[in-house]
Every structure is written in structure tokens, then in C-alpha cells.
Amino acid sequence: MEKEKVIIFDSTLRDGEQTPGAKLNPREKLKIAHQLARLNVDVIEAGFPISSPGDFRAVQQISREVKGPTIAALARTVKEDIDCAWDSVKDAKKPRIHVFLAASDIHMEKKLRKSPETCLQEAVQAVKYAKSLTADVEYSLEDATRAREEYIFKVVEAVIDAGATVVNIPDTVGYAVPEEFGGLIKKIKTKVPNADKVIISVHCHNDLGLAVMNSLSAVQNGARQVECNVNGIGERAGNAALEEIVLNMIIRKDYFPFKTDINLKEIYRTSRMVSKLTGIPIPVNKAVIGINAFAHSSGIHQDGVLKDKSTYEIINAELIGGQAAQMILTARSGRHAVRHELESMNYQLNDEDFEKFYLRFLELADKKKEVYREDLEALLIDISFAEPTYELEYLQTVSGTKTIPAAVVRLRKGEETFEQVSSGAGPIDAAYKAIDRITNITTRLENYNLRAVTRGMDALGEVSIKITHDDKNIIGRGVSTDIVEASVKAYLDSINKLINMLAHVNNNNNKEK
Numbered sequence: 001m002e003k004e005k006v007i008i009f010d011s012t013l014r015d016g017e018q019t020p021g022a023k024l025n026p027r028e029k030l031k032i033a034h035q036l037a038r039l040n041v042d043v044i045e046a047g048f049p050i051s052s053p054g055d056f057r058a059v060q061q062i063s064r065e066v067k068g069p070t071i072a073a074l075a076r077t078v079k080e081d082i083d084c085a086w087d088s089v090k091d092a093k094k095p096r097i098h099v100f101l102a103a104s105d106i107h108m109e110k111k112l113r114k115s116p117e118t119c120l121q122e123a124v125q126a127v128k129y130a131k132s133l134t135a136d137v138e139y140s141l142e143d144a145t146r147a148r149e150e151y152i153f154k155v156v157e158a159v160i161d162a163g164a165t166v167v168n169i170p171d172t173v174g175y176a177v178p179e180e181f182g183g184l185i186k187k188i189k190t191k192v193p194n195a196d197k198v199i200i201s202v203h204c205h206n207d208l209g210l211a212v213m214n215s216l217s218a219v220q221n222g223a224r225q226v227e228c229n230v231n232g233i234g235e236r237a238g239n240a241a242l243e244e245i246v247l248n249m250i251i252r253k254d255y256f257p258f259k260t261d262i263n264l265k266e267i268y269r270t271s272r273m274v275s276k277l278t279g280i281p282i283p284v285n286k287a288v289i290g291i292n293a294f295a296h297s298s299g300i301h302q303d304g305v306l307k308d309k310s311t312y313e314i315i316n317a318e319l320i321g322g323q324a325a326q327m328i329l330t331a332r333s334g335r336h337a338v339r340h341e342l343e344s345m346n347y348q349l350n351d352e353d354f355e356k357f358y359l360r361f362l363e364l365a366d367k368k369k370e371v372y373r374e375d376l377e378a379l380l381i382d383i384s385f386a387e388p389t390y391e392l393e394y395l396q397t398v399s400g401t402k403t404i405p406a407a408v409v410r411l412r413k414g415e416e417t418f419e420q421v422s423s424g425a426g427p428i429d430a431a432y433k434a435i436d437r438i439t440n441i442t443t444r445l446e447n448y449n450l451r452a453v454t455r456g457m458d459a460l461g462e463v464s465i466k467i468t469h470d471d472k473n474i475i476g477r478g479v480s481t482d483i484v485e486a487s488v489k490a491y492l493d494s495i496n497k498l499i500n501m502l503a504h505v506n507n508n509n510n511k512e513k
Contacts, residue, residue, distance in 0.1 A: 003259040007225040009043040016229040022278040023473045026058035033062040040263040048074040049088040050081045063092035072096035077126035086133045096136040103141035124162045131163035138166035145176040166199045174207025182217035189222040201225035204240045211240035230274040243288045267320035279464040279475040331365035367481040368458045378479045388496040397427035407431035428487045443467040463490040
């Protein structure tokens with residue numbers, strides 16, 4: 001008997017980007033969307049277009065350039081929202097409008113201040129209007145797990161009659177438990193007379209740590225679409241983790257006899273890309289993709305794994321594209337070896353981009369004894385953005401227990417160079433202040449993360465920071481074997497992004513005038 005397929009609806013670019021601290025620009029969202037297409041997700045929820053002009057542009061660009069998955073845009077039950085959503089996805093080969101409205105009494109009364117009857121009417125009207133624009137319409141009953149069952153059944157039946165092709169039952173605040181949530185899905189399937197005409201979807205949050213199990217329980221009871229995010233990122237405690245749901249169906253196929261079309265070999269790469277671009281580190285003990293997921297420190301465990309991996313490992317790292325046997329690159333590795341390693345990681349660069357990358361590789365290889373795949377990926381992320389306004393030409397710092405920390409920074413802008421000297425609480429603070437003086441831009445550092453890309457004293461350091469300027473939040477990244485240099489590169493990356501953002505805003509204002 002052939003296994004039933006579960007549709008993987010990825011909301012990393014919409015709900016995932018709502019993670020506190022995460023902020024993606026349109027170029028970064030497009031990069032992740034292309035990777036999600038390689039991962040072979042069925043649906044990419046690209047954003048909430050009405051929320052900002054930037055989000056609209058990102059969804060529109062993804063719709064035009066990313067092939068394969070259905071491209072969905074979120075909208076409230078408001079004509080303006082739906083029109084905006086449609087305008088953003090209409091160029092996609094497979095567009096979807098995703099409409100949502102509250103279903104629980106607490107949301108209707110306290111948030112919307114509307115009666116259940118009014119909300120039901122709005123839901124039906126919104127679905128009918130969206131259906132007049134596109135054949136694929138999804139409707140979500142926000143906060144369904146705290147809604148009255150009778151009302152849920154009523155709304156589900158009505159929106160199906162109105163033309164919905166997918167009906168989503170979200171556990172918006174992570175309140176449900178598996179048996180209860182699975183039971184609700186089963187009741188919808190059996191008590192709503194037209195439920196067999198649509199795909200029932202679920203969208204679970206992880207406030208009580210049950211998002212993945214709630215999603216799987218729903219699948220066991222008839223849901224055939226799961227809305228999830230790479231690395232489990234999302235509002236508050238996050239959403240159901242895509243990689244955990246998919247691997248449960250692979251490793252425990254005896255218990256979850258379903259299939260997905262996910263390209264397992266792209267899981268590791270997708271996870272790392274999302275982490276780097278959002279600036280949200282992956283916990284070392286994260287299921288499936290944490291760096292400790294395949295590490296063993298106990299002597300008993302080590303002995304067992306050396307004899308047979310299956311003694312303590314139920315997931316093979318190679319299954320998800322993780323570390324396996326790999327070529328070790330050094331400063332003596334030629335172009336052919338480097339290109340071969342990139343291609344084995346499924347990175348295809350044209351000749352111009354490869355030469356640019358190879359020069360960065362040589363710089364790194366001169367500083368490190370051995371260059372690993374993770375180093376190559378970090379370099380790719382570091383050089384993959386638009387040409388910067390300012391480039392770091394020279395950096396010197398002084399620090400010590402009885403020395404006032406200071407920094408000399410020289411930046412290049414086109415043909416001009418600018419140099420400043422500054423002191424600070426430490427060498428990084430001093431360098432940041434020098435950059436502020438050169439650029440005449442004042443920011444506030446909100447978050448700073450440093451991690452070693454690989455092991456060893458010569459490991460490449462990856463710095464991710466978040467700065468604020470007025471009401472704008474920007475994430476910057478930098479990599480180097482010198483953590484002070486990596487920190488300065490990260491700050492300069494965020495400053496360049498801010499300059500580009502401000503220039504774009506000014507251009508739009510001038511057009512409006």
C-alpha cells in the first residue's frame with residue numbers, strides 16, 4: 001500500500017521571521033527561498049505583503065524567480081490585504097492566498113471586538129473574494145485550539161462552501177496537547193460534512209514544547225498539510241521544526257506511515273543558511289541538526305558507536321547532508337579541488353563569482369592549517385551580498401589589562417579612504433566608535449553573538465550582531481580567524497545594509513513627491 005503524502009508548508013520567511021531578533025532583507029529572503037526550493041518544500045509562505053513595502057517586494061521577487069513550490073502570501077480578511085497579497089504572488093506559477101481570522105472567543109471579544117457571527121460573515125466574504133482572484137485559497141482559524149468546537153465546525157464548513165482549498169487549524173499560542181489536538185482534527189474530518197473536499201492543515205507553536213508532537217498527532221488523525229519552520233524558529237518559543245517532523249516520518253515510519261517530498265540531503269545546509277542569515281544560533285543540543293546531535297562523550301557510547309553506529313545513533317548524519325567523509329582543503333589546494341568541494345555541497349558558482357570566492361579562500365587558507373566545509377559555507381554567506389558602500393582596508397587594535405583599548409580603522413568608499421582613531425571599553429567597542437565617526441551614523445548595538453565555525457585554535461570565528469537606528473533593525477555578519485576583525489566586519493555589514501535601506505527609503509519618498 002502506497003504511503004499517503006503529507007504536504008510540507010514552510011513558513012520560515014513569514015512566521016519564522018517574526019522571531020524576536022530575526023530580520024531579513026529582500027535579498028536574504030530570496031536566497032532562503034531558493035534554498036527552500038532545493039529542499040523541495042511544497043509551499044513557501046513568502047511573507048505578509050501588506051505589512052511593509054519591503055515585504056511586498058520580497059514576496060513579489062520570490063514569486064517571479066523561485067520555481068517549484070507553491071508561493072503563498074498571508075492576508076487578513078480585508079479586501080486591501082487580499083488585493084496586496086494577490087499582487088505579490090500573481091506572477092508565481094503556483095500562487096496561493098492565505099487568509100486568516102480569529103476563531104476563539106477571547107480573540108474575537110478582546111482583540112477584534114466583533115461577534116462570532118460577524119467574523120463568520122467576514123471569513124466567507126474574504127474567501128469568496130480571494131477565490132475570484134486565484135484557484136488556491138487557504139483559510140486559517142486563528143487560535144482554533146481555544147475556540148468552541150461547534151464554532152470551529154461551522155466556520156470550516158462555511159469557508160469550504162465559499163471555495164477554500166485548504167483549511168488550517170492553528171495552535172496559535174501552543175496551548176494544545178497531542179491527544180486533544182489529534183482528537184480535534186479527527187472530529188473535523190468526521191463531523192464537518194464537506195471536510196473531504198479540502199486539505200486539512202495544522203500550524204503549531206511550541207510554547208509548551210509540544211509543537212512537533214501536536215503536528216504529528218494531527219497527521220495521524222487526518223491532517224495532510226503541516227506548517228512548519230526550519231530550525232523551529234518563530235514567534236515566542238517558536239514553531240514546529242520542519243526537520244524534526246520530516247525525520248520522524250523517516251526514522252519512525254512504523255509509527256508514522258506517511259511520506260514527504262523533502263530532499264533530505266539539503267536539510268543540514270538549509271538549517272545552517274537560515275541560522276546565519278537570521279542571526280539565530282542553533283542550540284548545540286537541537287534535535288536532528290544541533291552540532292551535538294552526532295557527538296558522543298561517554299566512553300560506553302563511544303565504544304558502541306565505534307563497533308556499530310546504530311548502537312547509539314538512530315539518524316545517519318549523511319542522510320541529512322551533514323558531516324561525512326570530506327576532502328580537507330589547504331593553501332596548496334588548487335581551484336579544481338575547491339570547485340569540486342563546492343559542487344559536492346551543491347553550490348554552483350559562475351566563473352566570476354568563483355574567482356571572487358577563491359581569493360577569499362586563499363586568504364583564509366593562509367591563516368588556517370585546514371579548511372572545512374563549514375568554513376566554505378561561512379565564506380559563501382559572507383561574500384554573497386551586494387557591493388558595500390564602505391569596505392574595511394585596515395584595522396589595528398590595542399588592548400590589555402593596564403592599557404586603554406584603542407582602534408585605528410581605515411575604510412574605503414569608492415576611490416576615497418577615511419581613517420579614524422578611537423578608544424573604548426574594549427577593542428571592538430573602540431573600532432565601532434571609529435566606524436561611527438567615519439560614517440556619521442549612530443546606532444545602538446542590541447545583540448552580539450560569536451561562534452566558532454569549526455574546532456581548533458585556528459577556527460574561523462563567525463560574528464552576528466543586531467543594531468538599531470531609529471525604528472530600523474538590521475542584522476550584520478562577519479567571519480575571520482580574528483574575532484575582532486570578524487566583529488568589525490559584522491558591524492560594517494550592518495552599516496552598509498542600513499545605508500542601502502535609507503537610500504531606498506529616500507528614493508521612494510522622492511518618487512512620491
